[in-house]
Amino acid sequence: MARFRLRVSTGEARGAGTWDKVSVSIVGTEGESPFVPLDRLGREFAAGAEEDFEVTLPRDVGAVLLLRVHKEPRLPRGRVPPDAWFCRWLQLERLPGAALRFPCFRWLQGPSDLVLREGAAKVPWDDQHPKLQQQRREELKARQEMYRWKTYMEGWPRCLDQETVKGLDLNIKYSALKNATFHFKAHSAFAELKIKGFLDRTGLWRSLREMRRMFNFHKTPAAEYVFAHWQEDAFFASQFLNGLNPVLIRRCRSLPKNFPVTDEMVAPVLGPGTNLQAELEKGSLFLVDHGILSGVQTNVINGKPQFSAAPMTLLYQSSGSGPLLPLAIQLKQTPGPDNPIFLPSDDRWDWLLAKTWVRNAEFSVHEALSHLLHSHLLPEVFALATLRQLPYCHPLFKSTGLGIDGFSELIRRNMEQLSYSVLCLPDDIRARGVEDIPGYYYRDDGLQIWGVPSLLDTREALVQYLTMVMFTCSARHTAVSAGQFDSCVWMPNLPPSMQLPPPTAKGQARPEGFIATLPAVNATCDVIMALWMLSQEPGDRRPLGHYPDEHFTEDAPRRSMAAFQRQLIRISSGIRERNQSLTLPYTYLDPPLIENSVSI
Numbered sequence: 001m002a003r004f005r006l007r008v009s010t011g012e013a014r015g016a017g018t019w020d021k022v023s024v025s026i027v028g029t030e031g032e033s034p035f036v037p038l039d040r041l042g043r044e045f046a047a048g049a050e051e052d053f054e055v056t057l058p059r060d061v062g063a064v065l066l067l068r069v070h071k072e073p074r075l076p077r078g079r080v081p082p083d084a085w086f087c088r089w090l091q092l093e094r095l096p097g098a099a100l101r102f103p104c105f106r107w108l109q110g111p112s113d114l115v116l117r118e119g120a121a122k123v124p125w126d127d128q129h130p131k132l133q134q135q136r137r138e139e140l141k142a143r144q145e146m147y148r149w150k151t152y153m154e155g156w157p158r159c160l161d162q163e164t165v166k167g168l169d170l171n172i173k174y175s176a177l178k179n180a181t182f183h184f185k186a187h188s189a190f191a192e193l194k195i196k197g198f199l200d201r202t203g204l205w206r207s208l209r210e211m212r213r214m215f216n217f218h219k220t221p222a223a224e225y226v227f228a229h230w231q232e233d234a235f236f237a238s239q240f241l242n243g244l245n246p247v248l249i250r251r252c253r254s255l256p257k258n259f260p261v262t263d264e265m266v267a268p269v270l271g272p273g274t275n276l277q278a279e280l281e282k283g284s285l286f287l288v289d290h291g292i293l294s295g296v297q298t299n300v301i302n303g304k305p306q307f308s309a310a311p312m313t314l315l316y317q318s319s320g321s322g323p324l325l326p327l328a329i330q331l332k333q334t335p336g337p338d339n340p341i342f343l344p345s346d347d348r349w350d351w352l353l354a355k356t357w358v359r360n361a362e363f364s365v366h367e368a369l370s371h372l373l374h375s376h377l378l379p380e381v382f383a384l385a386t387l388r389q390l391p392y393c394h395p396l397f398k399s400t401g402l403g404i405d406g407f408s409e410l411i412r413r414n415m416e417q418l419s420y421s422v423l424c425l426p427d428d429i430r431a432r433g434v435e436d437i438p439g440y441y442y443r444d445d446g447l448q449i450w451g452v453p454s455l456l457d458t459r460e461a462l463v464q465y466l467t468m469v470m471f472t473c474s475a476r477h478t479a480v481s482a483g484q485f486d487s488c489v490w491m492p493n494l495p496p497s498m499q500l501p502p503p504t505a506k507g508q509a510r511p512e513g514f515i516a517t518l519p520a521v522n523a524t525c526d527v528i529m530a531l532w533m534l535s536q537e538p539g540d541r542r543p544l545g546h547y548p549d550e551h552f553t554e555d556a557p558r559r560s561m562a563a564f565q566r567q568l569i570r571i572s573s574g575i576r577e578r579n580q581s582l583t584l585p586y587t588y589l590d591p592p593l594i595e596n597s598v599s600i
Helices: 130-146 176-195 208-215 221-229 233-242 263-270 276-282 348-389 404-417 425-431 441-450 459-481 484-488 511-517 521-535 555-579
Strands: 002-010 021-028 050-057 064-072 085-094 099-108 112-117 285-289 312-316 325-330
Touching (some): 002 021, 021 050, 085 112, 099 112, 221 484, 233 312, 233 348, 233 441, 263 312, 263 325, 276 285, 325 348, 348 404, 425 441, 441 555
Antiparallel strands (some): 002 050, 021 064, 064 112, 085 099
C-alpha cells in the first residue's frame, strides 16, 4: 500500500472549472495503479481553486514516472453539454516524501485522457523507461488522429480538418477575452465608417483632401508622419528598411539585364561624371525587385478589374550616413518602349505615380508572402507538426508558443523558391548584403533579439532551428504586422489595389489620373478597417519572455529564462534611448511590444 497527497490547481479564466469527474493513475517503475477518483462532498475543480486529495494505492508502483489524468461527464453522453476544464498543474507528494510537480496548463474537453511528466524529470528523451516509451507511442497515435491534415489548396501549406474555428481544440483557439475584444473592435470600426458614409461608396475619391477625412480614423503618431512625408523620396526609400516589409532590399552588385539604367538617367541625382559601374563596385546601389508579381492574376472589385505591376526599384546611398534614395523605377519586368524607366528628374506626377505603383506592389508581396505565408502559414506548420509529433511532456513544449486567386498564385511561386536561410535572420541579412547599410533598425533590433550563433544533425543546428521558429512566430511577425495600419491609413502611401493599368509612357500622369488609379472608397475602407484590427493586439497579451504557464520547475531553465528577461530589458532600454533621437521612432521590435507568438 502507498499513500500520496495530490494537489490540483485549476485555471482562473472564465469557464476553467468543471463539474465532470476527474481521476488519476500513477505510473511508476514497478507498474501502474488503477484510476483513483478525485471526489469529495461539494464541487471540486472550481475556477482558481487549489485543492488537496488523499490518494491511496493498493500496492506500491515504485519511483513515479508519469501521471495519467482522466476526465468524464457525471451523466451519460448527450445528457449534458461538454464541460471543459483548464488544469494548471498537479502536485504529487508521497507520504512522507518530496513533492513532484506535473505541469499541465491545458484545456481538457469532454471525455479526456492526458499523460503528464514530472516537470523536473532528468530522464533523457532517447533513453527512457519502457513505460515512457509506450506512453509516447499511445499519445502520438491519439494526437495524430486529433490533428488530421487535409489539402486546402494546391501549393499552400496544409490545415486542420475542421470546417470552422468553432471546431478547434480549446488549446489552439483564442481565449474568450481575446475573442470578445477582437469582435468588439471590429463592430465599432464598422459602425464608425458606416456613419461617415464611406463603406457604401463604390466610386472614386473626389480628392486627396477628401481622403484626409478617412485619415482621421484612429490615426497614430507614425501615421501622422507618413501623411506628412509620403511624397518624399527619402521616406519612400526608408520604408524598404524600416517599414512594414523590411525584408526585400538587397545590395546590387550588377544591374539586371532587364533593367537597362544608364549613367545619363541617374546623373541628376549622382552628379556629373556619374559612373554606375563604379557605384556598383563600391556597393552603394541597392535593388528591390517585385518580379514575383509578373503576370499574377488580379481581382475584380465593384465590378471593375484591378491591375498589378511587377516593378524594379534601384536605390542609392552615398558613402557615410547619407539617406537612401530612389534612382530609377521600371514597372514591368520586360524592357521596351512601352515600359519606360521613371526617374526623380521626371515630371512630379509621373514620378509620384511610379512610386505609388511600387508601394502597391509592396502591399501585395507583404500581405501574401512576408505576412500571410512567412509569418502565419509557416508558423502554423511548425505548430501543428509539433502538436502532432511531440508528446505534451516533451521538453520542446516548454519553450514555445490580390484576391484569393492572386494570393494563392504568389504563395505557390514563393513556396517553390523559399529556403531555410531566408527565415534565419543572420543568414538572410548576409545573403541580401545589407549588413552595413546605416539606419536599418529592423536588422539592428532583430539581430539583438535573435540571440544565438548559427544541418540539424548537431545540438547547435537544433538551437538555430528552434530560434528560427521562435523568432518567426514572435519578432518577425510583429515587425511585419504591427506597422500595417501606420503605413496604410494614409492610403496613397500603400494602396491595396490599382484601378487603372500601369503607365506606358511618360507625361501622362495628372492629379485626376492619379486619384482615378487609386482604389475605390469602399475598398479603401475595407482594407484600412481590417489592418487596424490586425495591428492592434486584442487583449490578453503575452509579451516576449513572459511565461505565465509554469512548465519549467528546474533551476537551470528558470535561470535561463531570468537571464533572457534581463537581456530583453537591456535591449528595450537601448531601443528606447535610440528612438528619442529619431524623427520617426522604430518601435516594432521593442521587446515589451512583441507577442510571444503569432497571436492575431
